[in-house]
Amino acid sequence: MTLIFNGEQLAKQKALKLKTKVAAYYAKGIYPKVAAIFFKEDAASALYTSLKKQTAENLGIAYQAKAFSFASQVEEIQEYLESLNTDSSITGIIIQKPWTKKWLEVVPNGDFAKWWSSLVSHIATEKSHGVNKDVDGLAPATLDAIKAGTWMEDGMVLPATARAVLSILKDYRANVDPEFSYLTENVLIIGQSDLLGKPLYWHIKNLMKKGITVPSNFGEACQVSVAAAQNSVKKCEVKLVGKKGFEEIIEQKKSLSEFRVIVSATGQKNLLNGDLISSNSVLIDVGEPQGDIDLPSCLNKADFITPVPNGVGPMTVISLMANALDLLKPVL
Ligand SMILES: NC(=O)c1ccc[n+]([C@@H]2O[C@H](COP(=O)([O-])OP(=O)(O)OC[C@H]3O[C@@H](n4cnc5c(N)ncnc54)[C@H](OP(=O)(O)O)[C@@H]3O)[C@@H](O)[C@H]2O)c1
Known part of the structure; x- marks a missing residue:
């Protein structure tokens, strides 16, 4: 007989364990806070961002989200990411990845891979900033460490x-x-x-x-x-x-x-x-x-x-x- 997995049930069990972990951090004066950015034209990204915010806040993880536009200058987004990198109250950064095929034509020069890399490579990692804020595990340095098999000792995480x-x-x-x-x-x-x-x-x-x-x-x-x-x-x-x-x-x-x-x-x-x-x-x-x-x-x-x-x-x-x-x- 086939066993059908129940994702919500296991996620609820995991949430209970994570709440305990958050409480342990609080007790030590450490307050997890994630900053997300998303692109407002992509309705799915806005929806995923609000779902993540709700889950985070239920666990006691602070979650702030900022909307950019596909028309935003790359330099402006990079500058914002750098400000998050140096803000010690922010412990993790997420760039909600828009669905490639849909937005291929909209990003600068229609080169989605280049545009994405120019953003995600600005998330702080241990190697670039001495602190790792790459919650999604999608920064090039993190992916390199996963490929090399060193991500665990490098204090990095796998993509969720x-x-x-x-x-x-x-x-x-x-x-x-x-x-x-x-x-x-x-x-x-x-x-x-x-x-x-x-x-x-x-x-x-x-x-x-x-x-x-x-x-x-x-x-x-x-x-x-x-x-x-x-x-x-x-x-x-x-x-x-x-x-x-x-x-x-x-x-x-x-x-x-x-x-x-x-x-x-x-x-x-x-x-x-x-x-x-x-x-x-x-x-x-x-x-x-x-x-x-x-x-x-x-x-x-x-x-x-x-x-x-x-x-x-x-x-x-x-x-x-x-x-x-x-x-x-x-x-x-
Ligand atoms: N449940 C979740 O939490 C979660 C999270 C992330 C993504 N997703 C879902 O996962 C799916 C993939 O997302 P993605 O971001 O990885 O998409 P993506 O970047 O577009 O990649 C799609 C992959 O599927 C392959 N593919 C497409 N048609 C195929 C076919 N007929 N036979 C075999 N392989 C085929 C492509 O092969 P080529 O490399 O040869 O083009 C490509 O490697 C989407 O449905 C997305 O919504 C779900």
Whole structure:
């Protein structure tokens, strides 16, 4: 029988733990405060920002948001980011990423990647400013550290959606199948953006390759059985694909049955169905607002599915809050 994950339920449990952490910071005179910026023309960004603000404030994390326009001068936004970097009352910064395809034409010269990089690279990281305020884990320095496998010792955090996915897999292990570890299974990640696919792939690959020792106090999502992976006799791999890579697998193998864990983040409705998956698969659907997975056809075949809505979404928001608190660990 397939277990359908309940994102809101797990997010509520996590929220209780985070409230305790916030209280511990308060007791030490440390007050977490996140500053977000978003682009007002993008209605989805405004909505996500208000949802994050509500969640943060419920936990006791102060959250301020400032709207810019796509017409705003890049220099003006960079200047504002620098003022947040040097403001010691601000402990974390978020730039709400607008949806690439929709705004491609609007940003200066139609070069979204360049425009985004010129902003996100101005968020303070340990290397650039001696203090890390990159709550989203999307600054180039953070992504470099994730790729190199040094992010934990560098005091950095994984992008929230990647952390959410790892948290869900860990919860499945803890509550359903103690034998399960994504380090001892073949893992397929579909969708190769900075928000999820790439950092998740780098992280899992590094763990599988090097068997990194995970400090028990840093990011509970990462406490997986590395020892189990090292002792495993199974030869496992993690694979990251975009559209072309996905089509090639389907063309050559006709199915995805060699992968027990599949994380899909494409926004393509019903990209995956019951005919493509193996009978004990663990399926994580990151697609929004519509899921990538055709849930009815996978029922009673997969072991585990995260639905849309009420799957990865609520866990992403709570993971972002966990990130905001993890950034403060070096101060404690
Ligand atoms: N639940 C959450 O918390 C959360 C958080 C973030 C994003 N999302 C959702 O995740 C989805 C992806 O977001 P994103 O920002 O990563 O988008 P993105 O930057 O546009 O990336 C989409 C990725 O999907 C791949 N892709 C597109 N069509 C495909 C197909 N037919 N077969 C296989 N791969 C295909 C693309 O491949 P190429 O690289 O080859 O172009 C690309 O790598 C969206 O639905 C978004 O709303 C959800």
